[in-house]
Structures are given as C-alpha cells and as structure tokens.
Amino acid sequence: MSEFSELTQNAKAWPFEEARKLVKRIGGKAPKKGYVLFETGYGPSGLPHIGTFGEVARTTMVRHAFETMCDVPTRLFAFSDDMDGLRKVPDNVPNKEMLAKHLHKPLTEVPDPFGTHDSFGAHNNARLQAFLNQFGFEFEFKSSTDFYKSGKFDEALLTVLRHYEQVQAIMLPSLRQERRETYSPFLPICPETRHVLQVPVVATDAEAGTIVYRREDGKEVETKVTGGLCKLQWKPDWAMRWFALDVDYEMAGKDLIDSVKLSGRITQELGGRAPDGFNYELFLDENGEKISKSKGNGLSMEDWLTYAPEESLALYMYNKPKTAKRLFFDVIPRHVDDYLTFVGKYHTEEPARQIENPAWHIHSGNPPEHTSPLTFGLLLNLASVCNSHDKSILWGFISRYVPEASPETEPFLDKLVGFAIRYYEDFVKPNKNYRAPSAQERAAIEELYQGLGELPADSKAEDIQNQVYAVGKNHEFENLRDWFKALYEVLLGQEQGPRMGSFIALYGIGETRKLIEKALAGEDLSAA
Structure with a gap:
C-alpha cells in the first residue's frame, strides 16, 4: 500500500475521484478474475494519434491513483479492433489503389501498403505498440482477430446469440428505419470474398450456435458465430468485450455517450456489468470548432512533439478532461512552462499537496528532481x-x-x-511586427537604457526587474502593463513577452542596451 493511501481518500484531483469510484465498485477486494481491468480501444484503420495518446495517458493516471488507494492488482489492455472491415482508403498511406481492392475485408487480412508487415492491421498494431512504448506506458496489447479466431470470445458470442432478440430490442430503436430492416448484431465473414458482411439474419439457432443470413444475391447461408466466422457490430462488440473480459474501467469521448449507454445496456442484458469511466470532452481548433481527422483542422501529436516535450502534452491531457479545450499551436508554450512550474513546486510541497500536483499524475508518483533552470x-x-x-x-x-x-x-x-x-x-x-515608440515610451526607454548602464553586468534578475518597474512608474503609465507591452512591441516585435528582468539577465545588460540603441535609432531589428 502506498504511503499516500490515507491522503488519497480526500484528494480532489480527478484521477483520485475516478479511482474512488473503482474502489467502491469492487468493494475494496479483488474481483473474481483476480485483478481490476482497465481498457482502452484502438481502431487500426489509421495510425495512432493524439486522441489515442490522451485516452491511454488519462487511463494510466486513473490506474496509478487506484493503485495508491488499493492493493488489488491491476491490468491495462490496449485492445485493437483489428477484425473490423476496411471501410475506406486512408489519405495518409501509400499504395492506395492496392488497398482499394481489399475494401470490406478484416484489417488483418488487408495487405500492408507499407510492405513491412503481414497485413495493414498488423502494421498499425505494431505502430500502436511502438507508440505506447515510446511514452513508457505499461499495457498489454490485445487483438480482436486473435480473440475471435482463437475461440477466446466463443462463449461470449454464444451468450449474445442466446440473447439475440433482447440485443435487437436495445439496438433497433437507435437506428434509422431503413437500417433497422437489415440490422443484425452479427456480421458474417464471407468465406469466398472474405468481406465483413452487413446482411440481414433470417434465422438463429442458439443451441447449434449458428445463424442464417441472406446474401445480396438472395442466397441464404448458414454459419457458426464462433471461431472467427462472424464478428459483431461495434456497439454489441464493445458490450460483448466488456462482458467477456469483465472490464472494470474504460473512458470514451463525449461523442460516444449514447454508444456507451447502449453498450452498457447490452452488457447488463448478457449478465455482465458495464465498466466505470467517464466521457471526456473533444478538442477544438483555433476557431473553437471541433477537430475532425477528415478536415485536418487540428493539431496532431506529431505537431505537438515537434515543438515541445511529451510531458507538456501529458499536462494538456491531465487538465480538465471534461472541458472542451482548444488544441492549437498557441497553447504549447504555456503548457511547457506550466509543466516546469509544477515539477519545480513538487519537491517543496507537503505530501497532501504533492498528490494534487499534476506532475505527480504525469509521472506516476515520481516526478524528476530537476527539469530546466530556464522557462x-x-x-x-x-x-x-x-x-x-x-x-x-x-x-x-x-x-x-x-x-x-x-x-x-x-x-x-x-x-x-x-x-x-x-x-x-x-x-x-x-x-513579428516591430513599431516605433510613442513620445512617452521613448522617454521611458531612454531612462531604462541609462538605468541599465548603472547596474553591474552580473545583476540579478530581480534587481533588473525592479529597475524596469521603477522606470515605468516614473513615467506615469496608467497601467504598468502598457509599459511592458511597449517594451515587447518595440524591442521584441510581439504583443506578449517574458518577465523583463529575467530576460535581460539572460540576454545580458550590455546586449539589451545595444538592442535599445537600435530600436531608438529606428534600425530594423528583424534583421538582428
């Protein structure tokens, strides 16, 4: 048991709130299977993306919080829906014409357009595992194809077949009229074309474990639902998986709220219990519109990691997961510096404050002793x-x-x-957009130039900051923010900027005075 176990009972950080729900769910003792199961899902029709990172990172935070509160073992399954049929050719892959010939086949039967793996599903599964390993996540990879074909899902599939009418009664009201007429939770795999078929089921035999479906040509075909000969539509599939694996915790995006409810009802109908979890909010672009992979109007994980470390992205995922947030380039610098601030505070805080610090959750209770002396x-x-x-x-x-x-x-x-x-x-x-100073600003900047010249070259940032403040007050700016804004726009060509004392100490008093000289002389600072 963690030394923090008592403190966690009243901790307000959201991972602890989620973990307490789990402790209550299991009554403080191990479930029959011997562990608490966390799960995240992955659709391998595309490469891992920022949403994949967010879901695994957030789930890992809840898992770690739970482990500090309870001695029950935990496992995290990263489950790949790699038996889904390929519905369309992705935009970001080579050999698109080749892929187009294999539409509707299970992803693990579609050739790999990259030529590195046995199938497109295997390629993306490998990318997922490398992706999660890159960030140090502890997980167990699980494949839908393996579970279906090996028989691991057979008993659960037969349970769905025994409850066929009840599952239909749950699903059909959620569908459009024309979809209801042909809908079945079972999707047969055609033995001839290997397509995942969306066809009507005309008869079921729970005792024999079979269904009869009608092909487009009108021919009726009988098939077993086990052994990988059929898979389930995704909502019943989700429910069947929860039932088969006894999943305790899985979160999902806000856009899946209705799907979570439907799958939960099916799980209960099968005799299982829907997992705990929450629905996280979706990301917004720079204009406040929902990010869409098809539109490409957001920030990708690769984009973020081009300009900032992964810890800052983890902080973004930690902050207010139930609130819609802008995910664009301009949020990156603040999250880097907020991360540095949280780590800097952590080792000076009391334990009760440490477990509320995002750095504790980002680093699974072990933040680094040191990050960076500069922001x-x-x-x-x-x-x-x-x-x-x-x-x-x-x-x-x-x-x-x-x-x-x-x-x-x-x-x-x-x-x-x-x-x-x-x-x-x-x-x-x-x-960058430099401007000339107003008369008031010029006078103040000239005084700052003189004042800096009177300071020792190795002056501390705080002493320099006091000098900058004093000049601003001397020149009676209505708001001192206007004074600093003038310095940013005149000297740096931008509306926002750093704490000037720290910046001047870093850049150097002498160099800053030369910069001021050029600005007051009207020289082009963009060419500096």
Missing part, C-alpha cells in the same frame, strides 16, 4: 532577439547566465532549446 518563454524570446536557428548561439547566452549549465549537464534544457528554436521559426518569426 520555455525565456528561451523563445532569446531565440527571438538572437534571430538564430543555431543552438550553440543560444547556449552561449545560457552558459553565461547559468555558468554550470551545458547541453551535457542539462539535457532537458537542451531539448527545450531545440524546441524553442523550431517554435520561434515557425510561429513567432513570421508574425
């Missing part, structure tokens, strides 16, 4: 004034500011330097 925001602004894509130039300033730091001694900081340069080049530099 991402400072590095972005250093890249901005240096106008350089060369890490060594930025490290020249960093090493002077933090003499003991080097790429070797500060590997996380070194990664942030690379991220900052890329982010600056792609998002800050194209939008």
Whole structure:
C-alpha cells in the first residue's frame, strides 16, 4: 500500500475521484478474475494519434491513483479492433489503389501498403505498440482477430446469440428505419470474398450456435458465430468485450455517450456489468470548432512533439478532461512552462499537496528532481532577439547566465532549446511586427537604457526587474502593463513577452542596451 493511501481518500484531483469510484465498485477486494481491468480501444484503420495518446495517458493516471488507494492488482489492455472491415482508403498511406481492392475485408487480412508487415492491421498494431512504448506506458496489447479466431470470445458470442432478440430490442430503436430492416448484431465473414458482411439474419439457432443470413444475391447461408466466422457490430462488440473480459474501467469521448449507454445496456442484458469511466470532452481548433481527422483542422501529436516535450502534452491531457479545450499551436508554450512550474513546486510541497500536483499524475508518483533552470518563454524570446536557428548561439547566452549549465549537464534544457528554436521559426518569426515608440515610451526607454548602464553586468534578475518597474512608474503609465507591452512591441516585435528582468539577465545588460540603441535609432531589428 502506498504511503499516500490515507491522503488519497480526500484528494480532489480527478484521477483520485475516478479511482474512488473503482474502489467502491469492487468493494475494496479483488474481483473474481483476480485483478481490476482497465481498457482502452484502438481502431487500426489509421495510425495512432493524439486522441489515442490522451485516452491511454488519462487511463494510466486513473490506474496509478487506484493503485495508491488499493492493493488489488491491476491490468491495462490496449485492445485493437483489428477484425473490423476496411471501410475506406486512408489519405495518409501509400499504395492506395492496392488497398482499394481489399475494401470490406478484416484489417488483418488487408495487405500492408507499407510492405513491412503481414497485413495493414498488423502494421498499425505494431505502430500502436511502438507508440505506447515510446511514452513508457505499461499495457498489454490485445487483438480482436486473435480473440475471435482463437475461440477466446466463443462463449461470449454464444451468450449474445442466446440473447439475440433482447440485443435487437436495445439496438433497433437507435437506428434509422431503413437500417433497422437489415440490422443484425452479427456480421458474417464471407468465406469466398472474405468481406465483413452487413446482411440481414433470417434465422438463429442458439443451441447449434449458428445463424442464417441472406446474401445480396438472395442466397441464404448458414454459419457458426464462433471461431472467427462472424464478428459483431461495434456497439454489441464493445458490450460483448466488456462482458467477456469483465472490464472494470474504460473512458470514451463525449461523442460516444449514447454508444456507451447502449453498450452498457447490452452488457447488463448478457449478465455482465458495464465498466466505470467517464466521457471526456473533444478538442477544438483555433476557431473553437471541433477537430475532425477528415478536415485536418487540428493539431496532431506529431505537431505537438515537434515543438515541445511529451510531458507538456501529458499536462494538456491531465487538465480538465471534461472541458472542451482548444488544441492549437498557441497553447504549447504555456503548457511547457506550466509543466516546469509544477515539477519545480513538487519537491517543496507537503505530501497532501504533492498528490494534487499534476506532475505527480504525469509521472506516476515520481516526478524528476530537476527539469530546466530556464522557462520555455525565456528561451523563445532569446531565440527571438538572437534571430538564430543555431543552438550553440543560444547556449552561449545560457552558459553565461547559468555558468554550470551545458547541453551535457542539462539535457532537458537542451531539448527545450531545440524546441524553442523550431517554435520561434515557425510561429513567432513570421508574425513579428516591430513599431516605433510613442513620445512617452521613448522617454521611458531612454531612462531604462541609462538605468541599465548603472547596474553591474552580473545583476540579478530581480534587481533588473525592479529597475524596469521603477522606470515605468516614473513615467506615469496608467497601467504598468502598457509599459511592458511597449517594451515587447518595440524591442521584441510581439504583443506578449517574458518577465523583463529575467530576460535581460539572460540576454545580458550590455546586449539589451545595444538592442535599445537600435530600436531608438529606428534600425530594423528583424534583421538582428
């Protein structure tokens, strides 16, 4: 039992709220199967994406919270629906013409367009496992094809067959009229074409374990529902899986609320119990519209990890999972610096505060002792004034500011330097817009120039910040934010910027005074 076990009883962090539901569900003792089962689903018709990361990361956070509250063993299944039929050719794969010839076949029977695996399903399953291993998730990969064909689902499939009419009674009211006329929870696999067939079932025999279906040509065919000869429609399939595996916890997107309810009702009809979980909100693009993979209007996981470390993405997933949030490039810098702040606080906090700290949940209770002595925001602004894509130039300033730091001694900081340069080049530099100061601003900036010249070259950031504040007050800005905004726009060409004391200490007092000279002389700072 974790040393935090008593503290967790009143912890307010959402993973603990979810974990307490699970402890109540099992009555504090192991289920009959001997463990609590967490599950996440994956549709391998496409490559793993940011939603896949979010679901596994959030589930892992709940799992770890549960493990600190209860001694019952846990397992996490990453379940791949790889027996689904290929409905359309994805946009982001090679050999599309070849794939088009294999539409409607199970994904594990569709040739791999990349030519590296036995099937398209196997290729994407391998990508999923490599993807999850990359982030250090603890999971067990499970394949729908394996469970269907090996007989692991046979008893559950026969249970569905015995409850065929009850399942239909649950599903049919949720369907359009024309769909109801041909709907069946069972999808036979055609022995000739290997297509997953959406065809009407005209007879069932629970004792024999068979169904009779009518093909498009009118021929009626009898088949067993076991041994991989049939699969289920996805909502009954979800329910059957919950029933067969006795899944205790699975979360899903808000768009699947109705599906979760239907699958839960089917699970209960089969004699099982629907898992606990919650429906997380969907991501929004820069305009506040829902992100769509087909539209490509959002931020991909690869996009995020081009400009920031995975820990910042995990923080994004941790924050308010039940609230719709913008997922666009401009949210990245804040999440990097918020992550650094949370880790920085963690080791000075009391245990009761530590378990409320997002860093505890991101790192499964073991946040690093140290991340970076500099914020991402400072590095972005250093890249901005240096106008350089060369890490060594930025490290020249960093090493002077933090003499003991080097790429070797500060590997996380070194990664942030690379991220900052890329982010600056792609998002800050194209939008930089310098302006000339007003008369009031010019007078204040001139005084700042003089004041900085009177400070020692190695002045602390706080002393420099006090100097900047004093100048702003001397020149009677209605709001000191206007003074700082003027410094950002005149010296950095942007509306927002860093804490000036920290930035000047990093960039150097002498270099900052030269920057001011150029700005007051009207020189083009974008070419600096």
